[in-house]
Amino acid sequence: xxxxxxxxLTTLAILAAGSLAYAFVAGFYGMExxxxxxxxxxxxxxxxxxxxxxxxxxxCHGALLGVGAYAFTVAAxxxxxxxxxxMLLAVALTSALSFLIGAVCARSTGIxxxxxxxxxxxxxxxxxxxxxxxxxxxxxxxxxxxxxxxxGIDLTxxxxxxxxxxxxxxxxxxxxxxxxxxxxxxxxxxxHHNEKRLRALGLTxxxxxxxxxxxSGALAGLAGCLAAQHTQFISPGLLSWTxxxxxxxxxxxxxxxxxxxxxxxxxxxxxxxxxISAITPYWHAIVGVILIAVxxxxxxxxxxxxxxxxxxxxxxxxxxxxxxxx
Amino acid sequence: MLETRNLxxxxxxxxxxxxxxxxxxxxxxxxxLGPNGAGKTTLFNQLVGEITPNSGTxxxxxxxxxxxxxxxxxxxxxxxxxxxxxxxxxLTIRENLGLAAAVALGKGQGLWSDPLQxxxxxxxxxxxxxxVDLAPYLDARVDAVSYGIRRQLEVGIALATRPKVIxxxxxxxxxxxxxxxxxxxxxxxxxxxxxxxxxxxxxxSEGHLFGGVGRCST
Ligand SMILES: Nc1ncnc2c1ncn2[C@@H]1O[C@H](COP(=O)(O)OP(=O)(O)OP(=O)(O)O)[C@@H](O)[C@H]1O
Ligand SMILES: [Mg+2]
Numbered sequence: 001x002x003x004x005x006x007x008x009l010t011t012l013a014i015l016a017a018g019s020l021a022y023a024f025v026a027g028f029y030g031m032e033x034x035x036x037x038x039x040x041x042x043x044x045x046x047x048x049x050x051x052x053x054x055x056x057x058x059x060c061h062g063a064l065l066g067v068g069a070y071a072f073t074v075a076a077x078x079x080x081x082x083x084x085x086x087m088l089l090a091v092a093l094t095s096a097l098s099f100l101i102g103a104v105c106a107r108s109t110g111i112x113x114x115x116x117x118x119x120x121x122x123x124x125x126x127x128x129x130x131x132x133x134x135x136x137x138x139x140x141x142x143x144x145x146x147x148x149x150x151x152g153i154d155l156t157x158x159x160x161x162x163x164x165x166x167x168x169x170x171x172x173x174x175x176x177x178x179x180x181x182x183x184x185x186x187x188x189x190x191x192h193h194n195e196k197r198l199r200a201l202g203l204t205x206x207x208x209x210x211x212x213x214x215x216s217g218a219l220a221g222l223a224g225c226l227a228a229q230h231t232q233f234i235s236p237g238l239l240s241w242t243x244x245x246x247x248x249x250x251x252x253x254x255x256x257x258x259x260x261x262x263x264x265x266x267x268x269x270x271x272x273x274x275x276i277s278a279i280t281p282y283w284h285a286i287v288g289v290i291l292i293a294v295x296x297x298x299x300x301x302x303x304x305x306x307x308x309x310x311x312x313x314x315x316x317x318x319x320x321x322x323x324x325x326x
Numbered sequence: 327m328l329e330t331r332n333l334x335x336x337x338x339x340x341x342x343x344x345x346x347x348x349x350x351x352x353x354x355x356x357x358x359l360g361p362n363g364a365g366k367t368t369l370f371n372q373l374v375g376e377i378t379p380n381s382g383t384x385x386x387x388x389x390x391x392x393x394x395x396x397x398x399x400x401x402x403x404x405x406x407x408x409x410x411x412x413x414x415x416x417l418t419i420r421e422n423l424g425l426a427a428a429v430a431l432g433k434g435q436g437l438w439s440d441p442l443q444x445x446x447x448x449x450x451x452x453x454x455x456x457x458v459d460l461a462p463y464l465d466a467r468v469d470a471v472s473y474g475i476r477r478q479l480e481v482g483i484a485l486a487t488r489p490k491v492i493x494x495x496x497x498x499x500x501x502x503x504x505x506x507x508x509x510x511x512x513x514x515x516x517x518x519x520x521x522x523x524x525x526x527x528x529x530x531s532e533g534h535l536f537g538g539v540g541r542c543s544t
Contacts, residue, residue, distance in 0.1 A: 001417060179437065182436055182439065183434050183436035183439070184434070187434040190425045193414040193416055194412060194413065198425070199397050199400075200374065200396055200400055200406055201425075201426050201430060201434075201483070201487055202400035202401040202430055202434070202487065203435075204397050208435055211435065
C-alpha cells in the first residue's frame, strides 16, 4: 500500500526546493528543460498511478496527453474560451474518454490490457491525424497560456512559466497521492494483487478500474494542456504510441509503483536526452543500456534502488545487535 | 439464511446438478460431501455466483440472488474462502483484513478518505485478528509468513466482511469420502475458530456451508 515514508517525503522536498531554486537561476535553455521535465513528470505520475499501483500497464497515455493538448487548443482557438476554462474542459474530456477506455479494458489483464489500450491510442491518433478540424499532419498552433496578469504574473515569461509548470506537477502529485490513500486507491492496489478475491469481497471491479483510469487520464490531459501551452504548437506526433512507450520507460527507470520514483525518472530521462544527444545521435541506445541495467538489477528503478539501500542501512544495527548477543 | 430450490446445471449433455434443494438456517453448519466428480464444486460455484444455474433459484436471507453477480452477492452478506489460499500477497496481514473490511463496508470506491484509517475498519481488523489468532502478525507481510498463518488469514478475510453466510472451502482428502468427517474436531466441536486454525495434513472436504456466522444478528 502507498505510504509517504520519511525517505519519500525528504526526496519530494528536495525535488521541490531544487527545481524551484533552479527555475530562478537557470538560463532560457534550462527553463525550457524544466518545462519539458514538468510535462513528462505529470504524464508519468498519471501512468504510475494505474500501471505501477493498479497493474494496468497502459500504452495509450501518450494519446491521452495528445487528446488533452488538442482539446485545449481547439477549445481556446475555435470555441473562444480563455485558457483556464479551456484547460478545465480539456481535462474533463480526457478524463471522460479515459473512463470509457478503462471500462472497456477492465475485463482484460496483462498483455491483453496493454494491447487494448494500444488500440485505443492508435484510434485516437488516426482520428486526430485524419480529421481536417485538427490540421492533420500540419498540426495546430496558437494555444494560449493562461492570463494571470490580474495577479501580476506574466506566463509568457519563461521563468514564470517554468514555476507554473512545477506547481502543476506538485498539484498532479497531490491528486495521485490522495487517490492512492483513498478507498479507491487501496482497492486499486488490491486489484493488482488479487482481482478475483476483491470481486468476491464485493468490489465492482470494472468501476474501480474505470474510475482510476479516469483520474489518471485527467492528469495525462493536464500534461497535454501544459505541453500545448509550452510549445504553443501541437502535432499528431504527440498522440503517437512511442510517447506512451517512452513514458513507460521513464516510470520503470524511476521506480514503478513508487510515485516518487517516476519524478526522478523524468528528470533523469530529459537531462540524459539533452546531454547525450549533444554528444551522439545514438542517445536512445544509451538510454536503452541504462534501462536494461535497471531492469536487470531487479531493483524497483532508480528510486527503488535508493529505498532498498536506505532500508538496508536502517536494518544494519539490528544485525550487529544480534551478532553481539550470539 | 441460504436456500436453493430445484437447482439444475448441465454441461452439455451431462447434468451435474440435478434439482438440488437445500436450506441453511441461521446458526447452522452444513457440509457438502461427495465422491470425486459428484458436483460439489459446481454447486459451490452456483452458490457464490461464478456460474449460473440452468434453472432453480438461490435465496440469500429471503431475497432471490439467482441473477446477481459475485460482487453483488458478496455485498449482501455471502462470503467465501478458497481451497487454495487467495490472499493479497505483498501486503501486510493488517492491510489484507482492512481491505476486505473496507470493501465490504462499501468504502472500496471512495475518494475522500482512507478506509484503512476509519474506526469501523480498524475495529473489524482487531476483532477478526483476535478471532483467527492473527493479532501478533498484523504487520507481517503475507508472503513472509508460514502456510498455517496464511490459512488463518484466508478465513480471516472471509470473516472481515462480517458475512451472514460463509461458504468455507477446504482441500481434498480421503477421510471424508469414507464418511469420517465427525472425526474432524472443527466440525464436531464446532466454532469457526477451530476451522480457522485447521490442522496440517488432515483429511479435508470440499466445501462447508456455515450459516449465521459470528456475531451476525440477522
Ligand atoms: N466447466 C465444465 N464443463 C464441463 N464439465 C464440467 C465442468 N465443470 C465440471 N464438469 C463436470 O461436472 C462433474 C462434476 O464436477 P465437479 O468439479 O463439480 O465435481 P466435484 O464434486 O467438485 O469433484 P472433486 O471432488 O473431484 O473436486 C464432473 O463430471 C466434471 O467433469
Ligand atoms: Mg471439486
